[in-house]
Amino acid sequence: MRAVDLIAKKRDGAALSRDEIRWLIASYANGTIPDYQMSAWAMAVVWRGMDDRETADLTMAMAESGDMLDLHDLVPLTVDKHSTGGVGDKTTLLLAPMIAAVGLPMAKMSGRGLGFSGGTVDKLESIPGLRTNLSAEEFRHALSTVGLVIAAQSGDLAPADKKLYALRDVTATVESIPLIAASVMSKKLAAGADCIILDVKYGSGAFMHTPEAARTLAQTMVAIGKHAGRRVAATISSMQQPLGFAIGNALEVREAIAALRGHGPDDLVELCLTLGTQLVRLTGLRDNDAAARSLLQEALTSGAAWQRFVQMIAHQGGDLRFIEEPELLPTAPVQLNLMAPQSGYVAAIDGQALGTVCNQLGGGRQRKDDRIDSRVGLVLYAKVGDAVNNDMPLVTIHAASIPDAERVIPQLRAAYQIASSPVAVPPLIEEIVR
Known part of the structure; x- marks a missing residue:
């Protein structure tokens, strides 16, 4: 195969085969295909798009370019959550302990903030002592011991995506639904989650500005999950204003702690209950929305979610004084x-x-x-x-x-x-x- 032929094929609107996509991604990851050719191919995708099968094949090729995490020797099923990012979005800090508290192991790799959207890892690291850069052994031990781990993304997961994203960022090829969807889902699939809930946001405080664009992205990512044999659902949620009342790393940790202790902002709690309800249903733990939501509400009101959060912070080295007395943050x-x-x-x-x-x-x-x-x-x-x-x-x-x-x-x-x-x-x- 030759890269120039695949560039021309996509430029002319034809679909690439699975073997062609796998060769293209593998060759780019190992340095055989130079940046200038990959840039031309990415721009052809921006203009011509990709169908669901192509997008799924691209996702799997990027996921398989590095380590594929398999945690089934520790737990029978793992769940994950991804947000497309927004201002004041601290949902992981509340949702992950709620999910773990109802018995669903949550092994989450999160990112740092870039641009106007904050990152979960940055927020957690405002707690003195807490470590998010965990080895594979530490990540696995935390999951088996606590049932909940939130760590920084490993450089060994989906390295082709990391390389391609850096290229897209400087070649005006970021805004492509197939490329965005494949980027997000390649990391989720490489992290080994069986069930994934996606929070796709729209509005002035999100990367997708309209409900229509968010819907297209959500549908594309759910289709990728289906092709990959995973159970995936997505909410389309508003970021027409910040989520909650706090914006900023330590301030958002305080707000998440307040929510875990029963007095958080209504919109934050409602979004987490909605996301959690869909995730519980994906696992089969409950078969309807009302029962799933009731299970999560009980985990929140009983303090079980708070206790799981405390266990996670302690296990990852965080000083518990700062979450038990959040004014010390x-x-x-x-x-x-x-x-x-x-x-x-x-x-x-x-x-x-x-x-x-x-x-x-x-x-x-x-x-x-x-x-x-x-x-x-x-x-x-x-x-x-x-x-x-x-x-x-x-x-x-x-x-x-x-x-x-x-x-x-x-x-x-x-x-x-x-x-x-x-x-x-x-x-x-x-x-x-x-």
Whole structure:
């Protein structure tokens, strides 16, 4: 085979065979195919697309380019969850302990934040002592001992995806549904999960801006799971405003702890119950939504989910004082309130703008080697539909210095729209794709 022939074939709109895709990915991973040819092929995919079978074959080729984790010698079945990312999205910190508490082993590899979307690993690492860079032996031991492990993604999983994603990032070929879906699912399949729930977000604070785009991505990923013999479902959820009230690493850990202890934000808890319900049903542990949701609600209200979270933190080296007394977590030295500009109702919040502000405060990174400040971020007081007065704060800025806080005020003001009449609250869940 020759790369130029496969580039031309895809350029002309034809489907590549499974053998052609496997050869292409293997040759790129081992360096036989240069970046310039792979860039041309990726651009052809952007323009011409791929059908479900091609996308599934691409996913499996990337998954099989490195280690394929198999945990069935430890547990009969494993579950996983993936979110396409959003502002204030700390669902893993709440959902994973809930799932583990009902007896479903959760072995999760999570990423770090890049751009305006935060990363679960960064959030967890705001807990002093906690380790997320685990060896394969440590990862397996945590799963068998606690039934729950959240670790940084291994470089040995889907290395072809890692190489291709870096190339797409600099060649304007990121925004392709088949390439996005294959990238996400290759890592999930390589991590060995039997049942996977996907949280596909849309809105200003997400990478997919419309429900239609999110639906297409969700359907594509669920189809990949079916081709690969895994049980997969997806929710399409709104990121038209941040999830919960906290944005920033330590602030989001505090909010997740509050939810685990029974007093978290309604939207965060509701999303986790919805995601968890679908995951429980995928495993066959319960056969209807009401029974699955009741099981998860009991794990939350009884404290079983909280205890599983504590066990996970302890097993991965975290200092339990900081979760038992979350006020001890890293705290920004400056906390400045931004007042509502007028009385009325919050009509819209630009989630991406708030995520960008958090990054500018030092809470995120633009390059993977950037250091982050886990103390900084934002705490919201009003969400879309809430009434506000001009003598109440919209948001508290948590910053390393007063100049840092003052510098982001104009962007925060521009991120809010205040209406004079009541505004409907946008739906949290658009639909579920099974």
